[in-house]
Amino acid sequence: MAKVSLFDRTLRNEAALGAYYTDPTHARWIGQMCRGPGSGEVVSILEPSFGDGAALDAFCEGVRSNSPDAKITRFGVELDQAAYENARSMFDYSLNADFLEGIRVSNNVFGCCFANPPYGWYGEGQKIRLESKFVEKIGKYMKAGGLLVLIVSITTLQLESFERALLARFTPEYVLKFHEPEYSKWKQCVFIGRKKPSFGYTRQELEMFASGMDPERLRLIPENFTGLKYEIPESDPDAVEIFTTEKFQPESVKEWLNQSRLFGMVAERAFMPAYKPMEIGNPPTPLKKDLLYLTAIAGGGAGLAGTEGKDLHLQQGFVKRIKSVRIEEVKGKQVDVETEMSAISLNIVTDTGDVIRLE
Secondary structure: OOOOOHHHHHHHHOHHHOOOOOOHHHHHHHHOOEEOOOOOOEEEEEEOOOOOOHHHHHHHHHHHHHOOOOEEEEEEEEOOHHHHHHHHHHOOEEEEOOOOOOEEEOOOOEEEEEEOOOOOEOOOOOOOEHHHHHHHHHHHHEEEEEEEEEEEEHHHHOOHHHHHHHHOOEEEEEEEEOOOOHHHHHOEEEEEEEEOOOOOOOHHHHHHHHHOOOOOOOOEOOOOOOOOOEEOOOOOHHHOOOEEEOOOOHHHHHHHHHHOOOHHHHHHHHOOOOOOOOOOOOOOOOOOHHHHHHHHHHHHOOEEEOOOOOOOEEEEEEEEEEEEEEEEEEOOEEEEEEEEEEEEEEEEEEOOOOEEEEO
C-alpha cells in the first residue's frame, strides 16, 4: 500500500468541499503594493499551493506595473494533479507534490513567497493548523529580508498558535482584509511581512500583533495603492540548487529530458550503461582469461556490477600511460633510455555510497 501523507489525507477527506482559489483581482491589487528589484536584477518567487495559477499571475502583473523591467522566475508546487497539469506552463519550475512532506528545496534562497495555503487542521490529531505548517516550511526556504504575501483567514490570524509560528519567522508589515463579497466567503486577509534574520519573537510583539487582529479595525486592500511600495529583494534563481520531489519521479525526468535540447549531453552523464565485460573495444592488454579483470578495470566493463542486495556497485576503470627515463650504459657510453608503462586504477562506488579507489 502506498504511503499517503497527513496533508494528502486531509485534502482527500475535504475534497468534496471543492477548491477555492485566491481572487485574481485582489491578488493584482496586492501586487500593485509591491515592486521588484532594479533593472537587470532577478527575483525568485515561490508559490507553495498554486491551484489554477491565476492568483500568482495577477500578483506578478501588479508587481510589474511598478517595475516593468523586473525579471521574475516562478517556482510552484501543487498537490492536485489535475490542477498541476492545467497550470504548470505558467511556472518556470513546478512540482506535483505535497509541499509539507514531499519536496526538497534549498534553504534561504527565495526573495518572495506568494501563498494561499489550504485552510484546516493538519492530520488526524486536530492540534496543528495547516496554515502553521505551511508558514514553518516557507520560512525555511526564504532569504532574510524576503517578502511574504500570505492569504489567510482572520479566524486563523486570531489563533495564538498560528501567531507564534508566524511571528517567530516574519516581521509584520501590514494586515489587510479582502473586499465584500469575497471577504464573506472565507474571511480572507493578506499578511505582508519580512523574513527575520533570526528565529524568535518577544512577548510584546505577540501582544501587539494579537491586539490588531480585530476584523472591524482592519483596512481593506486598496484598489489603487499610492503609498510606499514594498520592495522585493533580488534573489538569483541559480541559488535554488535544489527544487525537487522527495520521492524520485522517473517519468517526470524522462519527459523533461525528451523536451530538452541538452538531452544528449545529460543522458551521457546521467545514465550508467549496463555492465558488459565482454564488450571491451580495444583493450590495452591481451584478452586472455586471466586478464579479464584487468580489461574491465581498463574501461571495458564500466558500469553496474555485482548482484542487487549483495554486492551491487558502480565501477569505472582507467588506464594512464606513464613515461619514464633511466640512464643505461651502452657500449661504454651512458645514454637515456625512455620506457612507457600502463598504470591501471579502479574507482568503485558501493550501494552504501562509499567510494573506493584501487590502484
